[in-house]
Each structure stands twice: as C-alpha cells, then as structure tokens.
Amino acid sequence: MEVKEISKEENVIIREYTFDSADIKRLEDKTVEELNKRKYHIEGFRPGRVPKEVYKLRLKEAFYDIYIADEAIKEAEKELDKESVNLLLPPVVADVKVTPEGGKVTVELHLEPEVNFDPAQLKIRKAKEEEVLEGYVDMRVKYVIEEHAILEPKEEEAKEGDMVKVKETVLLGEKKVRDGEEREYVLLKDDERDVVKQLYGKKKGDVVEFEKTFEKGEEKIVYKYILEVQEVYNRILPELTDEFVKSLAVENVETVDQLKDKFKSEGKEIYDRELGDSYRVQIIDQIPSIAQINISERTIQRAVENIIDNLKEEGKYDAYVQNYGSEEKLVEELRSYYINMIKKDLVVKKVAEENDIKVDNEDIKAYAERVSVEWGVSPDRAEAIIKGRQDIRNEVIMEIVESKVAKILSEKAQIEEVSFKEKEEGKEE
CATH class of the missing domain: 1.10.3120 (Trigger factor, domain 2)
Known part of the structure; x- marks a missing residue:
C-alpha cells in the first residue's frame, strides 16, 4: 500500500491510500476468511468452507464495492493510527474505488489548526x-x-422592622396550594414581595386577602392569598458590644x-x-473574539452536518428549526457555535500544554x-x-x-x- 498526500488546504489534507494487485489479492483472502468465519450458508458448500470464486459469483459487484472496499478502508485507518495526528474530526472517507487490478481510498484529514x-x-x-x-x-x-432579636408581642399596627406571624392559605381556583401554613415575615422596605407589602399596617386578628396573576405563555394563572395575622412582634435588636459577642460563644472570639x-x-x-x-x-467568553484560526470551510461544513445528523437522530432537529425560524438561521447559528467552541478548546489546550x-x-x-x-x-x-x-x-x-x-x-x-x-x-x- 502506498500513501500519497494529494492536496492541503488550510487545515484539511487529502490523502490517497493506493493498493496494487498483490494488495487486492491479500484483501480478497482476508475478506473470504472473514465471511467464512460468519458461516454463511451457500447451497452445495459446507458453512465456513466456501471458496473465493463462489463468493465472487454470488456477491457480484458487492464483493469489491462493499466487502473488499471495507477491508481497504480498515487498512488505511490502521496506517493512520500509527501516526500522531491531532484531528478536529474523525477521518472522512471521501471516495473508495476497488477492482481486481488495484484500488484507492481517498481520505479527508481535518487537522487542528494553529x-x-x-x-x-x-x-x-x-x-x-x-x-x-x-x-x-x-x-x-x-x-x-x-x-x-428579642420579640415582644404588640397590639399596634405592624410597621417597618416588625415581625408578623401569619397563617397562610393560597388558592388556585378551588384547589388549596397552601392550607393554613404558619409563616413569619419581617417587614423591611427593601423586601419587594407582595405578601410583605400587604402586611404593613395590619394588626393581630386581621385577615388579608389579595390576588396575584402569573402569565404562562398566553395563559393567565391567578392565585388567591389569604393571610390570617396571628401575632405582630416588635423586634428589639441587641447592641453590638463585646459583652454581646461573648454571649455568642464563638470559639476564639470575645x-x-x-x-x-x-x-x-x-x-x-x-x-x-x-x-x-x-x-x-469572563476569559472563556472573550477567547472566541480574540483568538484567530485558519480553518477550512470544508471542516466547518462537515462539523455542522455532523451536529445536524445528531439532532435528527435524537428527534430534536425540527424543534431547533422552529426555534430559530428557518433551517438557514439554524445552520448559521451552528456554524458560529462550532467556530467559537473550537477557538475556546484550542486556546485552553495550548495554554494547558505550555x-x-x-x-x-x-x-x-x-x-x-x-x-x-x-x-x-x-x-x-x-x-x-x-x-x-x-x-x-x-x-x-x-x-x-x-x-x-x-x-x-x-x-x-x-x-x-x-x-x-x-x-x-x-x-x-
């Protein structure tokens, strides 16, 4: 087998693995051996003992176009495995031609760009x-x-800084999402929750009712809140002193x-x-806009095709197209995603190795x-x-x-x- 580099464009190398007639004869024998191991049943012959010429007659063009071609590809891949090559994508078999006189396997190698x-x-x-x-x-x-804080019950209205203890019920239609759950709220001006805002000015024994609407797509969901005020507490905050700190009993802190x-x-x-x-x-996000690579359009196209094939296999492709509005926009987004990902990965790999x-x-x-x-x-x-x-x-x-x-x-x-x-x-x- 002879290996030739046919062309190189940016990060893509095209190689030809050429087989002469002696190589093909060897691949024929190997193919027959593999077929016989599978013990195919052919009338008139014992399984595992079928001659080469019989396989040729039965399989016709498929003997060379499929079986010998497959063995030729395997040999090309084994030859490639001997090399230390950093690839962005698995080797792509672009073309295979095999006859009894000889054969050729054309392979695309998508190398990591500088x-x-x-x-x-x-x-x-x-x-x-x-x-x-x-x-x-x-x-x-x-x-x-x-x-x-020390809590002192109070009869007056709840104001800033007080704690209010309530029994909280939440209804969604007739369904009780929350049923008389005991909750405590500290009233602070920075707290934007509707529940907290509703409790200002309320006293023990008061009942507060209000509704809150949430939008889920085009649907509006309305929750009804019922708050029964159980107690209002005046919070007395301790003064931060050495004596107070000692009372906390924190190790090595007095x-x-x-x-x-x-x-x-x-x-x-x-x-x-x-x-x-x-x-x-921040750094990972900025790498794509700063890094420069010389990558072939053929590599990008192959990578995007692989991503799309995976999406189709997972049954997600149509949803992605719908999300982006069209196949063209999806492809453009996948191109951008792939290029940015490769830039990030290559920079991280380079710095890590250095x-x-x-x-x-x-x-x-x-x-x-x-x-x-x-x-x-x-x-x-x-x-x-x-x-x-x-x-x-x-x-x-x-x-x-x-x-x-x-x-x-x-x-x-x-x-x-x-x-x-x-x-x-x-x-x-």
Whole structure:
C-alpha cells in the first residue's frame, strides 16, 4: 500500500491510500476468511468452507464495492493510527474505488489548526476587594444581630422592622396550594414581595386577602392569598458590644473586632473563590473574539452536518428549526457555535500544554468539597458521583482545567477594578 498526500488546504489534507494487485489479492483472502468465519450458508458448500470464486459469483459487484472496499478502508485507518495526528474530526472517507487490478481510498484529514491568541487583549473586571469584604462583614454582623432579636408581642399596627406571624392559605381556583401554613415575615422596605407589602399596617386578628396573576405563555394563572395575622412582634435588636459577642460563644472570639476579623477572613475566602470563577467565565467568553484560526470551510461544513445528523437522530432537529425560524438561521447559528467552541478548546489546550497543567485527585477532591453543599450531599458522596460518572467527570475536569488556564491568562490580562459603591452613589445622584 502506498500513501500519497494529494492536496492541503488550510487545515484539511487529502490523502490517497493506493493498493496494487498483490494488495487486492491479500484483501480478497482476508475478506473470504472473514465471511467464512460468519458461516454463511451457500447451497452445495459446507458453512465456513466456501471458496473465493463462489463468493465472487454470488456477491457480484458487492464483493469489491462493499466487502473488499471495507477491508481497504480498515487498512488505511490502521496506517493512520500509527501516526500522531491531532484531528478536529474523525477521518472522512471521501471516495473508495476497488477492482481486481488495484484500488484507492481517498481520505479527508481535518487537522487542528494553529491558533493565535494574545492574552494581553483580554479585559476583565473585578470588584474592589475592600468594598466586598466590608459589605460581607456588615451583612454577617447584621444577620447575627437580627438572629438574636428579642420579640415582644404588640397590639399596634405592624410597621417597618416588625415581625408578623401569619397563617397562610393560597388558592388556585378551588384547589388549596397552601392550607393554613404558619409563616413569619419581617417587614423591611427593601423586601419587594407582595405578601410583605400587604402586611404593613395590619394588626393581630386581621385577615388579608389579595390576588396575584402569573402569565404562562398566553395563559393567565391567578392565585388567591389569604393571610390570617396571628401575632405582630416588635423586634428589639441587641447592641453590638463585646459583652454581646461573648454571649455568642464563638470559639476564639470575645470582642467585636475579633468577630469582624473572623467574618472578614470568611469573606476573603469566598471573594478569592468567586473571583477565580468570575475570571474563568469572563476569559472563556472573550477567547472566541480574540483568538484567530485558519480553518477550512470544508471542516466547518462537515462539523455542522455532523451536529445536524445528531439532532435528527435524537428527534430534536425540527424543534431547533422552529426555534430559530428557518433551517438557514439554524445552520448559521451552528456554524458560529462550532467556530467559537473550537477557538475556546484550542486556546485552553495550548495554554494547558505550555504550562503542563494537569488534574489530579486532590483537584477532584477540592472541587467535590466546594460543590457538595450545592448538590445537597456530603463531600465524599460528591467525589464518588464525579468519579463514578464519566460524563460528569469529564465536565468537572474541563472546568478545573479552564480555571487553571484562566488563572494564568488573568496575570497577562487588563484588569479593571470596579467600585460598586461609586455606581450606587451615581444612581442616587
């Protein structure tokens, strides 16, 4: 078998794998051996002992066009497997021609294109650390104070800062979605919930009724709320003092300053983690607009055809066409999606290889510990889920790699510090 490179256009190489008559004879013998292993029944011959010439007579053109051609393709693929070639798509057999005198297998190889990417063009934003930590400490202190509020029943009307205890019933038509459930609401001006707004000015024993309409497509769903006010409480908030802090019995914390330092340390840990996540999202989103690749139109077309074939197999194609309005718009969207995905993947792969980025068990363990609360399981269970499901494991590994790549790229990016305080002050003005 002889291998020739016929042409190269951008990232696509066309190769021909040529077979002479001796190669074809060898493939014929191999094909007959495979057919006999299947023990096809042909009248007058023992299964597994059918001669080559009989197969030729029975199968006619299919002997070469299908069976010998299939063996020729397998040999071309084996030859390709010996090489270390990075492909975007599986090899595409563009043409196969086989006769007793010789044959030819034409293969399209869609190689990974070179990617050019300048991380200095990245522009990422981060919130000012001091502001974030200050806000976090204030929030945690406020929560602790409110958590230890003293409640005094009152006969007067409910006002700002009070807690109102109600029995809540919610009706959808005649159906009771909620039936006399006990609930407590703190009346705060920033709370935009209709339930909270309805309770201002109410007293113990009052009954509040109101309706709320939700739209579901063209349908309107109306819920009726009935709130029976059981009690109105005046909340007396404790003063933040060293004595109050001591009463909390927090380990190694006895003063207001120590409590705030503890909260600041917590906030710093959260800030660093969320900043890393923010960098990853911002950087990955910007890569397609910055990266440059020289990719063949033939590769894009083949990839889009593969995606469409998968959608059709899954029975989703018509829904996608309807969603985008036409086949042309869907194809255009798939083209854009594929190009952006390839740019992202190639940049991440390139940076990871250049910096020898790996994902080990410690990385998986740390990831599992971080998401265990979100998943509602223990860290050990989260780790077991990741390791036990290949699809989830692949996604997690990709996210960890992207995070490590983003950390490296962020060191070369343009970073803008954003003050949310200044933004809020600007809005008020």
